[in-house]
Amino acid sequence: MTAPWTYPDFDDHEGVHLFRDAASGLTAVIALHSTHLGPAAGGTRFWHYADPADAITDALRLSRGMSFKNAMAGLPMGGGKAVVLADSLRTKTPEMLAAFGRAVEALGGRYITAEDVGMSDADMVAISRETKHVSGLPVAAGHAGGDPGPTTAKGVYLGVRAAISRGLGKQDAAGVHVAIQGVGSVGGGLARLLAKDGAKLTLADADAKRAKALADELGATAVAAADIMTVEADVLSPCALGAILDERSIAALQVPIVAGGANNQLAAPADADRIHARGILYAPDYVINAGGIINVALEYLGQGDRAEVEARVAKIPERLDQIWTESAASGVPSAVVADRMAMKLIGRG
Ligand code: NAD
Numbered sequence: 001m002t003a004p005w006t007y008p009d010f011d012d013h014e015g016v017h018l019f020r021d022a023a024s025g026l027t028a029v030i031a032l033h034s035t036h037l038g039p040a041a042g043g044t045r046f047w048h049y050a051d052p053a054d055a056i057t058d059a060l061r062l063s064r065g066m067s068f069k070n071a072m073a074g075l076p077m078g079g080g081k082a083v084v085l086a087d088s089l090r091t092k093t094p095e096m097l098a099a100f101g102r103a104v105e106a107l108g109g110r111y112i113t114a115e116d117v118g119m120s121d122a123d124m125v126a127i128s129r130e131t132k133h134v135s136g137l138p139v140a141a142g143h144a145g146g147d148p149g150p151t152t153a154k155g156v157y158l159g160v161r162a163a164i165s166r167g168l169g170k171q172d173a174a175g176v177h178v179a180i181q182g183v184g185s186v187g188g189g190l191a192r193l194l195a196k197d198g199a200k201l202t203l204a205d206a207d208a209k210r211a212k213a214l215a216d217e218l219g220a221t222a223v224a225a226a227d228i229m230t231v232e233a234d235v236l237s238p239c240a241l242g243a244i245l246d247e248r249s250i251a252a253l254q255v256p257i258v259a260g261g262a263n264n265q266l267a268a269p270a271d272a273d274r275i276h277a278r279g280i281l282y283a284p285d286y287v288i289n290a291g292g293i294i295n296v297a298l299e300y301l302g303q304g305d306r307a308e309v310e311a312r313v314a315k316i317p318e319r320l321d322q323i324w325t326e327s328a329a330s331g332v333p334s335a336v337v338a339d340r341m342a343m344k345l346i347g348r349g
Pocket of ligand 1: 115185186
């Protein structure tokens with residue numbers, strides 16, 4: 001196995017922990033990018049990777065993204081991320097979740113987990129039997145916490161509206177055409193919020209039935225997953241997986257705005273320049289999608305209630321505006337402006 005520090009995405013991680021539990025079949029990576037601002041917080045992804053090296057790269061990129069996200073959201077948390085390597089059938093057992101909980105516990109509170117793609121709040125409950133360093137657990141109404149998806153969707157919705165205001169000069173989303181890639185927890189929630197505003201929606205999902213069902217419910221149009229990135233619209237909102245913006249896809253975009261919830265949307269650092277050079281208003285992913293972590297961080301810290309979560313999520317548009325203003329003034333791509341701000345906050349600027 002190649003040492004994690006030789007990976008291009010290593011970026012001075014404080015630690016990369018590899019776990020294997022033969023009895024349950026658990027194989028997991030927990031990457032801790034920075035604990036400068038507090039314990040490293042970030043969800044657990046349960047995913048099948050053809051090559052385990054891809055799982056390490058994913059953990060490294062996602063973990064660094066969490067450092068930046070938590071810092072930019074003003075949370076007293078560092079950045080980390082866990083990846084559980086699933087088999088091709090995505091078999092998940094109680095024993096595997098228990099072993100993963102013990103792995104989190106072994107890090108003694110340096111890492112705090114929650115849901116990410118492939119993990120549910122019921123999984124978090126199972127993990128919480130082995131460790132207290134877990135968030136995203138079911139909570140009573142009015143409390144901070146629980147499934148981060150809906151709060152992420154709310155923050156992305158507010159960010160999309162900010163982008164519409166900045167990029168199109170419109171005060172709301174009525175009649176604005178938004179193409180959403182991935183209509184799971186985040187993309188589906190976003191679609192529902194935008195539909196209430198009277199936006200025109202085009203939806204796609206790898207699970208075509210899912211996209212079709214939501215489109216029927218909301219009076220939207222469903223297209224094939226392969227076509228969503230080239231739909232001519234006002235906004236493209238990537239809400240599936242990362243690395244979808246690369247040289248080829250950016251050249252083919254037919255939108256003036258890209259603003260969505262997926263983590264790590266830019267495939268490579270040069271893609272920040274490419275999207276900027278095309279004059280597309282880009283919402284840095286970890287700024288617009290911070291709603292979920294705000295929700296689970298306040299739950300973990302025992303600070304504040306649902307109203308406090310909403311108040312903090314409502315600040316996402318301000319932060320985006322600050323980044324776009326600085327980008328416009330300096331000519332530096334918005335993604336680079338955000339990275340520089342975040343690096344300063346985590347003591348690496
Ligand atoms: P999810 O699993 O609920 O939904 C993802 C959806 O994307 C699924 O319906 C899946 O079928 C679809 N999909 C996968 N590949 C696709 C493709 N190539 N084209 C179209 N659709 C595709 O996950 P989620 O919680 O909604 O997360 C979506 C994204 O948002 C991820 O990148 C995640 O890391 C990011 N994110 C989620 C949260 C959260 O709170 N859930 C917070 C921050 C960021």
